[in-house]
Amino acid sequence: MKLKGRHVIWSLVFLVFGFLLTYSYQQTKNESQIIQLSDSEWEKDYFYRQQLINLEEKNRELRMELSSNRQEIQLLEEELGKQEETLGDYVELKKQLQMLTGELPIKGKGMQVTLRDSDYIPTEENANQYIVHDRHMHLVINELFSAGAKAISINGQRIYKDSFISCVGPVVSVDGVPHPAPFTIAAIGDPEVLDVSLNLTNGVVDILLSDNIEVEIEKKKDIEMRARVS
Known part of the structure; x- marks a missing residue:
């Protein structure tokens, strides 16, 4: 009986083992198959x-x-x-x-030069020797331009390259517009340079004083001049 029982057990073991071998072989065979493609698929x-x-x-x-x-x-x-x-x-x-x-229009820092007729005129002297003339104006304006002034005006009237300044009796005419004394000449430029140029020894200021003209110079932070009217 014992021998028969062992045969049954061994038979079951071999049966399971054979089944596993068969299953493993079948899986390996299926996985190793090469997929064949047709010509059209290629x-x-x-x-x-x-x-x-x-x-x-x-x-x-x-x-x-x-x-x-x-x-x-x-x-x-x-x-x-x-x-x-x-x-x-x-x-x-x-x-x-x-x-x-x-x-x-133009604006900037610069200098203002005011020219006045002499307050004192001796009775025995010629009054014309104690008043501002157009030559005095030209002297100041030319010096200011030479010192680098960008723009100049007389009593607020802008001076241009073709402006004409002349004496007409007791007044000075600027491009046909009369201006009485005192005459304020404003110049836009470097105030330090303009000041040095005017106050050179035997320069513009000395000449004006020797002609009995009263001169007042003032540096300005802001000077404005209008555009030319056509």
Whole structure:
């Protein structure tokens, strides 16, 4: 009985072992099978692969073209920036020239020179020797321009390159407009330079004083002059 029981156990073991071997062999066989593709399937696979390669190549070319275009745009932007800066400089230069010629108003720091007739005129002397004349005005104006004045006015009337100043009786005419004494000559420029130029030894101020003209000089932080009326 014991021998028979052992035979049954061994039979069950061999049966299970055989089943496992058979199952393992079958799985290995199934997994090792090579999938066979038909000619049409091979053609489709090749076509799609080729399309993918072409797309990747096209994308690479487009990326290179995009990078090149960006560089060109950057260069153009830099060039336009330089042109705008140059144009801005020209516009500013034109504006400065227009202010100097009187086409536009101008303002800035500078100096104010006031010329007055002498308060004391001896009875035995000629009164003309104690009053301001057009030559005195020209003397001051020429010195101020030589010292770098950008704009000059007499009693608020702007002086231009073609302005005409002359004595007309007791007044001075500036471009046909009469101005009585005292005469205030305003100049826009560096006040320090203008002051030194006027006060040179034997210079403008000394000449005016020797001609019995009263001179008052004052530095100004803000002088404004209107544009020329056409």
